[in-house]
Amino acid sequence: MHAEQIAETYPVVTMDTDARQAAELLASQRLPGIIVVDKEQRPYSVLPASQVVRCLVPSYVQDDPSLARVIDESLADRVADKLTNVTVRQMLPDEPTELPVVNYDDTVLEVAAIMARLRCPLVAVVKDKEIIGAITASRLLQLAIPHS
Amino acid sequence: MHAEQIAETYPVVTMDTDARQAAELLASQRLPGIIVVDKEQRPYSVLPASQVVRCLVPSYVQDDPSLARVIDESLADRVADKLTNVTVRQMLPDEPTELPVVNYDDTVLEVAAIMARLRCPLVAVVKDKEIIGAITASRLLQLAIPHS
Numbered sequence: 001m002h003a004e005q006i007a008e009t010y011p012v013v014t015m016d017t018d019a020r021q022a023a024e025l026l027a028s029q030r031l032p033g034i035i036v037v038d039k040e041q042r043p044y045s046v047l048p049a050s051q052v053v054r055c056l057v058p059s060y061v062q063d064d065p066s067l068a069r070v071i072d073e074s075l076a077d078r079v080a081d082k083l084t085n086v087t088v089r090q091m092l093p094d095e096p097t098e099l100p101v102v103n104y105d106d107t108v109l110e111v112a113a114i115m116a117r118l119r120c121p122l123v124a125v126v127k128d129k130e131i132i133g134a135i136t137a138s139r140l141l142q143l144a145i146p147h148s
Numbered sequence: 149m150h151a152e153q154i155a156e157t158y159p160v161v162t163m164d165t166d167a168r169q170a171a172e173l174l175a176s177q178r179l180p181g182i183i184v185v186d187k188e189q190r191p192y193s194v195l196p197a198s199q200v201v202r203c204l205v206p207s208y209v210q211d212d213p214s215l216a217r218v219i220d221e222s223l224a225d226r227v228a229d230k231l232t233n234v235t236v237r238q239m240l241p242d243e244p245t246e247l248p249v250v251n252y253d254d255t256v257l258e259v260a261a262i263m264a265r266l267r268c269p270l271v272a273v274v275k276d277k278e279i280i281g282a283i284t285a286s287r288l289l290q291l292a293i294p295h296s
Contacts, residue, residue, distance in 0.1 A: 001222070020293070027289035032180050032269040049285035054264035056292055061261050068258040074149070075260055075292035093267075110216040112223055113209050116202035119241075121180040137197035141175035144204055144223035145168070 003111055004104035006143060007125040007133030012037045013047065019086035020079070023052050035099060035124060035134060036088060043124035043131050045096035047088055055082050055091050099124050104132060112140055151259050152252035154291060155273040155281030160185045161195065167234035168227070171200050183247060183272060183282060184236060191272035191279050193244035195236055203230050203239050247272050252280060260288055 012035045013022045026034055026049045033048040054062070056078045061068045100118050102111050104127040115123060121137045160183045161170045174182055174197045181196040202210070204226045209216045248266050250259050252275040263271060269285045 023289050024293055026286050027293050030284070030286045030290070032284070032286065048267070048269060049289055050263050050267050050269050053260050053285050053288050054267070057257070057260050057264040061257065062264055065258070065261040065265060068255060068261045071257070073257060075256055075288060076294065079292050107216060108223055109205070109209065109219070109221060110213070112201050112205050113213040113216045115198050116205040116210055117213060119196070119198050119202070121196060121198050136178070136180065137201050138174050138178045138180065140201050140223060141171050141197055142178070144201075144227050145172055145175050146224065 003106045010134035015089040017088045020083040041130040151254045158282035163237040168231040189278040
């Protein structure tokens with residue numbers, strides 16, 4: 001069995017995707033992170049949901065978390081302010097998370113070996129350099145334990 | 149709004165849970181990781197799905213991933229061998245992942261501040277030291293963007 005056969009569709013955004021749209025995808029599909037591709041649909045990075053949360057936390061609270069208890073402000077109050085006219089590019093961390101890439105014809109064991117070595121929960125599957133889907137660690141476990 | 153109101157049930161295992169049972173939970177619920185609690189139901193760590201995958205990758209392949217291409221073995225072939233008579237304790241990494249903990253009466257902004265600072269996708273919510281649920285980063289985004 002090869003990567004192509006077990007890859008699943010996974011939402012992707014580009015560096016120029018609107019920040020709010022990316023946040024909505026993460027929220028509505030309850031994802032821990034979303035794949036970022038470049039203009040040629042080549043996998044570039046992962047935007048973790050926690051990084052978007054980070055964008056919504058006021059900087060004075062990030063500097064002093066004890067302030068969070070005493071100020072009366074919700075995350076929702078920040079969305080319009082913080083995600084308007086902002087793109088995914090601006091939300092990515094300074095050192096973007098590396099997204100491991102496997103080839104469509106890699107075997108399941110090759111995919112597992114890469115995941116094991118890099119301790120990552122997600123790999124992108126590419127064919128002719130373009131992303132065709134993704135494989136999560138839990139998907140691999142589902143294959144390993146078929147009746148679960 | 150407080151942590152208690154937004155916490156969701158999240159599967160937990162103990163250090164003594166059977167490895168196969170933990171793997172089945174991860175696979176069937178398609179989780180990136182599962183919460184490990186101690187005997188008093190206090191949050192202890194997270195067992196990442198990628199760590200369970202790691203347990204299934206033969207050590208000679210971990211040492212030399214290029215071997216994965218040439219050997220004819222599936223992950224499923226390894227399950228019986230590797231997960232029988234093994235507990236969660238033995239699958240945890242040498243340096244277990246820290247699981248951030250918040251109190252049931254922490255505000256949403258406090259939870260977000262902790263998540264932002266530690267860049268973690270998941271926090272455990274405790275009341276009287278026992279776990280009552282968990283909050284993911286995507287759950288926080290769902291609250292921030294209510295109509296998504």
